[in-house]
Structure formats: C-alpha cells, structure tokens
Amino acid sequence: MFKKILIANRGEIAVRVMRTCMALNIRTVGIYSEADAAAPHVKMADEAYQVGGPRVNESYLNMDKIIEIAKQTGAEAIHPGYGLLSENAVFARKCEEAGIVFIGPSPEVIARMGSKIESRIAMEKVGVPVVPGIAHPLSDVEEAAQVADRFGYPVMLKASAGGGGIGMQIVRNEEELRKAYEGNKKRATDFFGDGAMYIEKCIENPRHVEIQVLADKQGNTVYLWERECSIQRRHQKVVEEAPSPFLDEATRTRMGEAAVKAAQSLGYSNAGTIEFLVDRDKNFYFLEMNTRLQVEHPVTEEITGLDLVEQQLRIACGEPLGFVQNDVKREGHAIEVRIYAEDPKTFFPSPGTITKFVVPEGTGIRNELAVGEGSTVTPFYDPMIAKLVVKGDTREEAIHRLQHALAAYEVEGIKTNIPMLREIADHPAFRSGDTTTGFVAHYIQGKK
Amino acid sequence: MSQVLASMAGNVWKVLVKAGDAVEAGQDVVILESMKMEIPIAAEATGTVKEVKINEGDFVNEGDVLVELE
Numbered sequence: 001m002f003k004k005i006l007i008a009n010r011g012e013i014a015v016r017v018m019r020t021c022m023a024l025n026i027r028t029v030g031i032y033s034e035a036d037a038a039a040p041h042v043k044m045a046d047e048a049y050q051v052g053g054p055r056v057n058e059s060y061l062n063m064d065k066i067i068e069i070a071k072q073t074g075a076e077a078i079h080p081g082y083g084l085l086s087e088n089a090v091f092a093r094k095c096e097e098a099g100i101v102f103i104g105p106s107p108e109v110i111a112r113m114g115s116k117i118e119s120r121i122a123m124e125k126v127g128v129p130v131v132p133g134i135a136h137p138l139s140d141v142e143e144a145a146q147v148a149d150r151f152g153y154p155v156m157l158k159a160s161a162g163g164g165g166i167g168m169q170i171v172r173n174e175e176e177l178r179k180a181y182e183g184n185k186k187r188a189t190d191f192f193g194d195g196a197m198y199i200e201k202c203i204e205n206p207r208h209v210e211i212q213v214l215a216d217k218q219g220n221t222v223y224l225w226e227r228e229c230s231i232q233r234r235h236q237k238v239v240e241e242a243p244s245p246f247l248d249e250a251t252r253t254r255m256g257e258a259a260v261k262a263a264q265s266l267g268y269s270n271a272g273t274i275e276f277l278v279d280r281d282k283n284f285y286f287l288e289m290n291t292r293l294q295v296e297h298p299v300t301e302e303i304t305g306l307d308l309v310e311q312q313l314r315i316a317c318g319e320p321l322g323f324v325q326n327d328v329k330r331e332g333h334a335i336e337v338r339i340y341a342e343d344p345k346t347f348f349p350s351p352g353t354i355t356k357f358v359v360p361e362g363t364g365i366r367n368e369l370a371v372g373e374g375s376t377v378t379p380f381y382d383p384m385i386a387k388l389v390v391k392g393d394t395r396e397e398a399i400h401r402l403q404h405a406l407a408a409y410e411v412e413g414i415k416t417n418i419p420m421l422r423e424i425a426d427h428p429a430f431r432s433g434d435t436t437t438g439f440v441a442h443y444i445q446g447k448k
Numbered sequence: 449m450s451q452v453l454a455s456m457a458g459n460v461w462k463v464l465v466k467a468g469d470a471v472e473a474g475q476d477v478v479i480l481e482s483m484k485m486e487i488p489i490a491a492e493a494t495g496t497v498k499e500v501k502i503n504e505g506d507f508v509n510e511g512d513v514l515v516e517l518e
Contacts, residue, residue, distance in 0.1 A: 351482065379459070381484070
C-alpha cells in the first residue's frame with residue numbers, strides 16, 4: 001500500500017479521502033488556494049501547501065505546481081477526488097511522466113470517455129444500448145435539422161465536451177433548433193474550447209440510474225448495484241438513492257452486466273460509474289461514463305459495506321479485487337441529499353459566512369462536511385457545502401430518517417436548499433418512488 | 449439616474465452593454481460567474497448606460513455598482 005499520497009482537491013471530498021488514508025495509515029499531503037487557507041482539509045492533512053490564488057485556474061487546476069509538490073514531498077500517488085482534475089487526461093499523463101501514480105484509469109480511457117461522441121461509439125461497439133443519436137459532430141445547422149427530423153422532436157442538442165448540464169438543451173421543433181444551434185455551439189467553444197455539437201433523441205421524463213463498478217488492473221470487474229439520481233436541478237443531482245425504487249431485479253442485473261462489459265471493453269481500472277437513462281418501459285440507454293469517484297458514492301458504501309476510496313487506493317497500488325460478483329451484498333436502503341449554498345427557489349448561489357451550523361446525528365445518519373460555524377463559503381467553488389446520507393432497513397425507514405435529519409439541520413448566515421430538500425422528502429410523489437428527472441420542475445417549482 | 453448592483457459576490461464573466469447603449473428594464477446587462485454558475489444581472493429601470501464600472505474578469509462583491517444608467 002502507498003505510504004504517502006497527495007489529495008488534489010478541496011472540500012468534503014478531500015476530507016473524505018483523508019479519512020480513509022488515516023484508517024489505512026497513509027500519510028496525506030493537502031493543497032489549498034489562498035481562499036481555503038483555513039479550510040478543514042488543510043487542518044486534516046499531515047502536511048499542506050498553498051498552490052496559488054483563490055480561483056481554481058490559479059490553484060486546484062495548476063497541474064505542474066501540484067505535481068511539483070507531490071515530487072518534493074515524496075507522495076507516491078495523487079487522488080484527484082471528483083471535479084477539478086479528476087477526469088483530466090492531460091493531468092493523468094503528466095503524473096505518469098513524473099513517476100507518480102494517478103488514482104484513476106489510464107489517460108487514454110479518460111480521454112475516450114470524456115468525449116460524448118467517442119464514448120457512444122465505444123459503447124455501441126460492445127452492444128451497450130445508447131440513446132438514438134448520431135456518432136459524428138454536426139457540420140452545420142442544416143444537418144442538425146435533418147437529423148432532428150429523422151429522430152422526431154423533441155431532441156437533445158448537446159456539446160460533445162459538455163458536462164454537468166452545461167451545453168445541453170431540449171429543442172421541441174425546428175424553429176427552436178435553429179435558434180439554439182449557433183448560440184450553443186459558441187458557448188461550447190467558449191466554455192470547453194471545443195464547439196463539436198451533436199443531437200440525440202430526447203427520452204422524456206426518464207429516470208437517471210447509474211451503475212457503480214470497480215475494476216482492478218488484473219481485469220477483474222464487478223458492479224456494486226445502482227444509484228437512482230433522477231432528482232436534479234439545473235441538470236445537477238440533488239437527491240441520490242440506492243437501490244432505485246423503480247428497477248426490478250432482472251433490469252438491475254442486465255444493467256450491471258452491461259456496465260461490467262462496458263468497463264472491461266475499455267480496459268478500465270479504478271472505481272467508475274456508467275450513467276444510464278431509463279425510460280418508462282425500463283429500457284436503458286448509456287449516457288456517459290464517469291471515470292472517477294462520484295459525489296454520491298456514499299449511498300453505495302452504505303448498502304454494500306465497502307469503502308470505495310479504500311478500493312480505489314488498493315486498485316491503484318496494483319492489488320487485485322478481494323472479492324467476486326457473488327460476494328457483493330446489498331443491504332438496506334440509503335439516500336443522500338446535497339446541501340447547496342443557494343437560494344432554494346431560484347437556485348442562485350449564496351456565498352457568505354455561516355453563523356450557525358448544526359448537523360443532525362443519530363442511528364443511520366452520516367454527514368460528509370467541510371464547513372462549520374464560522375466558515376466562509378466563497379464564490380470561487382461549487383456551491384455544495386455538505387452531504388447528508390441516511391440509511392434504513394427499508395426505503396420507508398430511510399425516508400423517515402431523512403425527514404427527521406433535515407428537520408434538525410440548521411444553517412444560518414447563508415441561504416441553503418434545505419427548505420427544498422424538506423419539501424422533496426415530504427412529497428407524496430417522492431415517497432411513492434416517482435422520481436423522474438422532471439421531479440423538481442413538476443412538483444417543486446410547478447407545485448403540482 | 450439608477451444603478452445596477454451585483455446581487456451576489458462573483459466574477460464578471462460578460463459585460464453585455466457599453467456607455468451610450470439604450471437598455472430596457474429587465475434586460476441583462478452583465479453576467480456574473482459565481483460558484484460555477486452564470487448569473488445574469490438585469491437592469492431594473494429603462495435608460496441609457498452612462499458608465500460601466502467594471503471589466504470582464506473583475507471580482508465584485510454583493511452590492512457593488514456594476515453599471516450606471518441615466
């Protein structure tokens with residue numbers, strides 16, 4: 001096992017990775033920006049170094065400086081967390097060249113799965129179903145209109161390099177398509193440096209269900225069941241749970257097997273997630289693969305009893321998985337909600353200083369945090385400030401715990417989405433398992 | 449004269465108007481970037497842009513004057 005690793009991230013995920021390192025007796029090197037000098041991950045690291053100014057480009061994305069610190073401190077590996085450099089093939093390659101283990105898959109696999117078009121082609125090749133669409137970038141708006149006609153409206157216009165909902169738009173007719181095309185292409189160029197656009201058939205009100213996989217460097221791959229992440233705002237997840245209240249055992253197994261086949265065909269190693277859209281008839285379609293640990297990994301940990309960060313570290317070290325598919329158990333029901341520093345109605349960010357912070361404690365409650373009373377939430381980073389994870393023997397028990405935990409959660413000084421989360425937890429549609437990607441628009445904003 | 453103020457701390461991502469432009473109430477004049485989200489800031493009154501007080505890339509705090517209208 002590694003003796004010392006660098007954690008190239010901030011916030012709750014940096015703290016989360018360090019916690020596992022402490023349990024495994026691995027020393028940790030933290031990095032921080034000017035704005036994060038007093039952050040919990042800095043205090044928790046065995047040693048920590050400032051990498052630059054408050055903006056991510058000056059600090060957490062400063063690849064050369066981060067690698068330099070790893071070398072100087074004798075860190076053998078870098079854990080990138082999620083976001084930031086976690087799916088950056090250039091960074092993974094730079095680590096390789098510097099003789100430092102990147103805790104993730106190979107740069108080639110990251111690059112392939114980072115492109116929506118290339119990942120589609122790779123999945124189609126091994127027989128994993130994909131949403132009907134085109135496998136080459138659109139040449140112009142005329143081609144876009146022709147393709148949309150062929151699939152029938154509505155269609156989804158997407159930036160190849162997009163993510164987190166950026167560069168994605170539903171268009172319902174040709175007029176909308178013509179209006180949206182150039183603007184989206186320009187935005188994709190501005191945001192991602194790549195204006196490649198494509199179109200796929202829009203699956204209306206689908207469920208977003210993803211399969212967690214673990215794959216070692218010896219070619220062993222297992223799936224750790226699914227997570228249902230349909231409840232989203234601005235195309236970003238708000239509530240995640242496992243198991244999905246919608247899937248039956250046969251679909252679950254088919255999806256798991258498809259995910260394993262997908263990972264194996266890529267020569268994947270690391271924890272990874274294959275995201276699928278599932279339609280009303282339980283047909284599932286590949287959406288994308290995340291080649292990293294995900295925000296919502298705790299729900300999988302809760303139902304399987306596995307520590308996914310530990311598994312990532314063991315895999316990166318070259319250890320084979322210590323279990324096979326039949327050994328992976330599933331027990332109880334877990335739900336995670338993301339606490340965002342934002343207005344619960346408009347979803348606009350709400351930076352500021354937290355004047356009161358009380359988190360719920362008790363049986364079946366897990367908090368993943370990197371803020372406390374007196375913390376300043378700056379505008380430089382993602383608005384997620386904490387995650388609340390609950391577990392029960394049944395879904396009903398988990399929801400009950402969620403309601404109680406959210407009632408006890410107190411944050412003052414900044415606005416948070418807790419009122420919205422309470423509304424979701426209490427909503428009859430959520431309680432009955434009706435969790436499509438239209439949930440927030442239908443029930444919370446539309447108040448139906 | 450009226451002012452367009454920043455509704456939250458953030459980075460000025462795009463300035464959509466320049467001095468002399470006519471703007472209508474509700475029209476977006478600046479886009480801020482805060483917590484990885486773009487926040488359009490709209491003029492509350494109709495008028496002509498007298499002065500743009502910020503540049504793209506500037507960091508602004510809540511309540512800072514972005515644009516002056518007359």
